[in-house]
Amino acid sequence: MSELHIYNSLSRKKEKFEPLHPPFVGLYVCGPTVYNDVHLGNVRTFTSFDMIYRYLVYSGYKVRYVRNITDAGHLTNEQGEGVNRLESQAQLERLEPMEVVQKYTVGFQDVCRLFNLLPPTIEPSATGHIIEQIEMAQQLIANGFAYEVNGSVYFDVKAYNKKHNYGILSGRNIDELMAGYRDLDGQEEKRNSIDFALWKKAGPAHIMKWKSPWGEGFPGWHLECSAMSTKYLGKQFDIHGGGMDLKFPHHECEIAQNVGACDCEPVKYWMHGNMLNFNGQKMSKSLGNSILPIQLITGDHILLDKAYSPMTVRFLFMQSHYSSELDINIKGLQDAEKGLRKLLNAVKYLAELKIVAADEKTEKEIIALCNSCKEFMDDDFNTARLIASLYELASHINIFFNAGKSANISQATYDLLLTTYNAFIFDVLGLKEENISGNNDALDKVMQLVIDIRNSARTNKDWATSDKIRDALKEAGIVIKDSKENTTYEVV
Numbered sequence: 001m002s003e004l005h006i007y008n009s010l011s012r013k014k015e016k017f018e019p020l021h022p023p024f025v026g027l028y029v030c031g032p033t034v035y036n037d038v039h040l041g042n043v044r045t046f047t048s049f050d051m052i053y054r055y056l057v058y059s060g061y062k063v064r065y066v067r068n069i070t071d072a073g074h075l076t077n078e079q080g081e082g083v084n085r086l087e088s089q090a091q092l093e094r095l096e097p098m099e100v101v102q103k104y105t106v107g108f109q110d111v112c113r114l115f116n117l118l119p120p121t122i123e124p125s126a127t128g129h130i131i132e133q134i135e136m137a138q139q140l141i142a143n144g145f146a147y148e149v150n151g152s153v154y155f156d157v158k159a160y161n162k163k164h165n166y167g168i169l170s171g172r173n174i175d176e177l178m179a180g181y182r183d184l185d186g187q188e189e190k191r192n193s194i195d196f197a198l199w200k201k202a203g204p205a206h207i208m209k210w211k212s213p214w215g216e217g218f219p220g221w222h223l224e225c226s227a228m229s230t231k232y233l234g235k236q237f238d239i240h241g242g243g244m245d246l247k248f249p250h251h252e253c254e255i256a257q258n259v260g261a262c263d264c265e266p267v268k269y270w271m272h273g274n275m276l277n278f279n280g281q282k283m284s285k286s287l288g289n290s291i292l293p294i295q296l297i298t299g300d301h302i303l304l305d306k307a308y309s310p311m312t313v314r315f316l317f318m319q320s321h322y323s324s325e326l327d328i329n330i331k332g333l334q335d336a337e338k339g340l341r342k343l344l345n346a347v348k349y350l351a352e353l354k355i356v357a358a359d360e361k362t363e364k365e366i367i368a369l370c371n372s373c374k375e376f377m378d379d380d381f382n383t384a385r386l387i388a389s390l391y392e393l394a395s396h397i398n399i400f401f402n403a404g405k406s407a408n409i410s411q412a413t414y415d416l417l418l419t420t421y422n423a424f425i426f427d428v429l430g431l432k433e434e435n436i437s438g439n440n441d442a443l444d445k446v447m448q449l450v451i452d453i454r455n456s457a458r459t460n461k462d463w464a465t466s467d468k469i470r471d472a473l474k475e476a477g478i479v480i481k482d483s484k485e486n487t488t489y490e491v492v
């Protein structure tokens with residue numbers, strides 16, 4: 001039997017997965033900053049780690065999966081200074097910051113359900129762990145790796161680097177970093193330009209602020225993940241994941257904070273999901289190719305030819321290795337739609353097969369393909385090669401079905417095929433049956449999530465989004481009906 005190997009961003013090589021306390025596994029993934037709608041690149045990252053979580057559970061591990069909500073302290077530059085995104089968005093929308101947090105947290109969770117992401121074991125928020133962040137900052141000061149100036153606390157990168165290695169994850173050199181930094185907010189207070197904020201003094205206009213030993217202020221972005229991962233997974237845990245864009249500075253700073261406060265390396269395996277492009281270009285608002293998840297589902301975007309189901313998009317994500325860049329285009333979406341239908345049709349055909357006299361060659365091929373599913377997933381969660389094996393199994397199933405629903409394999413091999421095929425499609429890849437051709441249970445579930453998202457938009461008086469969803473559904477042949485009591489739909 002194969003054993004799970006993971007590419008470790010820290011060692012820059014694949015390593016055999018050996019949990020610190022088997023069969024228990026601690027998994028921490030950096031969650032969204034809830035100041036705006038979650039974008040498609042975020043969804044790909046969270047879908048990748050949902051798959052990883054699913055496969056660890058499938059493999060028999062007892063996983064504590066922690067994914068945080070960043071609802072405070074996320075500033076706009078690498079050193080932890082600049083504009084507070086939450087407060088800026090609150091001013092733009094004329095809302096209290098925590099209204100913004102609630103609005104986009106609910107929206108994020110709606111999107112997670114649409115794409116069939118399992119909820120994490122624990123979903124802590126930064127604002128719910130202010131005490132822990134203050135305590136870690138105090139410990140860093142006591143250990144000589146942080147200092148307070150005028151009510152703000154900064155991490156002393158040079159002092160840390162004398163004893164440890166700042167740059168161990170990203171490969172950055174602090175002399176080059178210092179040479180590359182411009183004068184930024186807080187620069188006059190800091191000992192070194194590369195020092196980053198653990199705690200910032202709140203100015204008179206700042207709304208989100210808390211009492212601390214240094215006066216009223218708010219935490220830096222990097223500190224929250226160190227505090228929460230340590231609280232729920234211990235000083236050392238197994239896997240820390242996130243997008244490639246978080247490797248530096250966020251994850252590098254996390255390592256420094258944890259080592260500085262706890263005197264030990266916090267994470268055994270660092271994992272990073274890669275970026276998402278559209279038609280060969282990085283997705284961005286300036287290029288006009290930034291597509292929100294709900295726009296893919298409704299088809300309401302100038303670059304789309306039609307609406308695509310959440311499972312089609314999820315399946316497209318799974319066709320590429322989580323650490324590879326993925327380019328979305330119309331042909332890829334169309335191919336994913338066809339491929340998903342092939343796999344799901346084979347699920348139905350498989351359940352209807354009857355056993356006939358076994359053919360030795362066919363038996364060996366089926367068994368080898370079933371075994372390859374685990375082998376490919378054990379090779380750093382290689383979903384691309386897994387799906388290739390599932391396609392081959394689907395072809396065998398189609399041959400059986402077209403030959404009078406007769407499978408020329410033994411009962412034991414049929415049981416292996418049935419168990420393997422269903423487990424890897426539904427339990428591991430996290431796919432599910434979807435059918436929007438008429439009123440049925442699958443459509444009801446998908447539509448209820450879409451209606452919930454639209455109702456959230458209406459509650460927040462976001463009439464533009466509400467109307468876009470209604471109009472796009474109407475074009476797809478689904479009419480939304482609003483009443484005082486509830487919202488329903490009808491396929492026309």
